[in-house]
Amino acid sequence: MFRGFTPLSLDGKGRLAIPSRYRDALMQRCGGRVVLTLDPGRCMLLYPATEWEPIERKILDLSSFHPLSRQLKLILVGSATELELDGSGRILVPAPLREKARVDKDVVLVGQGNKFEIWNEAAWQAEYDAATNFTAALEEARQRGDLPDELKDFAL
Numbered sequence: 001m002f003r004g005f006t007p008l009s010l011d012g013k014g015r016l017a018i019p020s021r022y023r024d025a026l027m028q029r030c031g032g033r034v035v036l037t038l039d040p041g042r043c044m045l046l047y048p049a050t051e052w053e054p055i056e057r058k059i060l061d062l063s064s065f066h067p068l069s070r071q072l073k074l075i076l077v078g079s080a081t082e083l084e085l086d087g088s089g090r091i092l093v094p095a096p097l098r099e100k101a102r103v104d105k106d107v108v109l110v111g112q113g114n115k116f117e118i119w120n121e122a123a124w125q126a127e128y129d130a131a132t133n134f135t136a137a138l139e140e141a142r143q144r145g146d147l148p149d150e151l152k153d154f155a156l
Contacts, residue, residue, distance in 0.1 A: 001113060007107075015092050018091065030051075033084050034091060
């Protein structure tokens with residue numbers, strides 16, 4: 001289970017050092033093999049290879065005739081890159097993915113359960129700030145009748 005956020009920096013070669021608290025889990029789950037891909041319009045997604053493979057199969061099973069399915073395949077599978085943690089626990093983030101995600105030096109690694117999100121630091125801060133209005137957004141969705149079923153009875 002990956003959770004929490006960690007501000008990090010890419011080195012001059014575009015390498016990202018995975019924090020040590022996650023390295024052991026990645027080595028146990030997938031032998032250090034990970035898949036990095038783009039999240040449409042937001043950030044990069046970093047999956048242990050064993051977590052990515054069933055997701056990729058589901059995406060590839062989608063119809064190639066539907067424009068939204070084609071777009072999803074193009075972004076998620078088309079930009080997916082298999083990587084391996086090096087001896088220092090780093091991954092080399094390919095330049096095309098850094099460019100598309102608008103990532104250069106300062107990033108935030110965000111645990112999301114079975115995967116990580118890798119954000120441009122400024123974009124993550126804006127997204128996080130917007131998320132702090134969750135209570136107001138939740139109430140607005142309730143009033144519109146647009147609340148997802150899984151949130152209707154959700155409580156902390």
